[in-house]
Amino acid sequence: MSLLALLMGMAALSTGAPAAPPADHLTPRSNYLERCGGCHGVQGRAFAPTVPDLRDRAGWFLCDATGRDYVARLPNIVFSHLTDADLAGMLNYVAFDLGGTSAPKGAKRYTAAEVAVSRREPLSTTDLESYRTQVVKTLIARCGAPEALASDYAPKLGPKESASR
Numbered sequence: 470m471s472l473l474a475l476l477m478g479m480a481a482l483s484t485g486a487p488a489a490p491p492a493d494h495l496t497p498r499s500n501y502l503e504r505c506g507g508c509h510g511v512q513g514r515a516f517a518p519t520v521p522d523l524r525d526r527a528g529w530f531l532c533d534a535t536g537r538d539y540v541a542r543l544p545n546i547v548f549s550h551l552t553d554a555d556l557a558g559m560l561n562y563v564a565f566d567l568g569g570t571s572a573p574k575g576a577k578r579y580t581a582a583e584v585a586v587s588r589r590e591p592l593s594t595t596d597l598e599s600y601r602t603q604v605v606k607t608l609i610a611r612c613g614a615p616e617a618l619a620s621d622y623a624p625k626l627g628p629k630e631s632a633s634r
């Protein structure tokens with residue numbers, strides 16, 4: 470195979486849309502477990518202090534447009550090989566199921582159309598931590614989110630500290 474043919478083949482592979490999963494066995498929960506559970510934990514309790522807990526708190530991000538947008542544009546989420554509808558379903562599972570009662574009253578569920586737009590503009594990875602700090606500050610000040618949303622997450626800690634936790 471010529472190099473060009475090889476490259477074209479690779480391009481075709483990488484632009485292929487994710488195949489629609491069979492509706493009967495892939496659920497928002499199983500999608501979460503497979504793609505996110507390794508970092509955020511099966512129950513939404515993260516294994517390392519370098520990863521935020523989602524349990525009983527992920528819903529707070531739906532309190533304002535910025536928080537909502539932050540979640541829907543996180544690189545780990547945006548690049549999931551899921552259709553827009555399945556991605557929206559998984560985000561709703563995270564916010565409303567894992568998140569317990571943390572979502573503010575009347576918070577709207579993510580829709581496929583909303584996710585289709587936000588995943589076109591993933592957040593820049595270089596300033597993710599400081600961006601999150603800003604987002605969370607507002608959630609605490611304006612929405613009454615618990616201080617723990619900021620203080621329990623320690624992205625700067627090294628592997629030593631996480632091992633002793």
Ligand code: HEC
Pocket residue numbers: 501504505506507508509519520521522523527540543545546549559560563597598600601622624
């Ligand atoms: C490699 C580990 C890793 C994987 C895999 C991962 N995340 Fe995360 N996640 C993180 C880290 C680290 C942050 C904090 C990012 C920051 O500092 O802004 C985060 C932030 C979040 C947040 C915002 C919560 C907060 O307190 O900032 C949500 C919601 C979330 N992830 C959901 C998911 C979902 C859903 C998936 C699966 C598609 C996923 N994550 C996959 C590590 C991971």
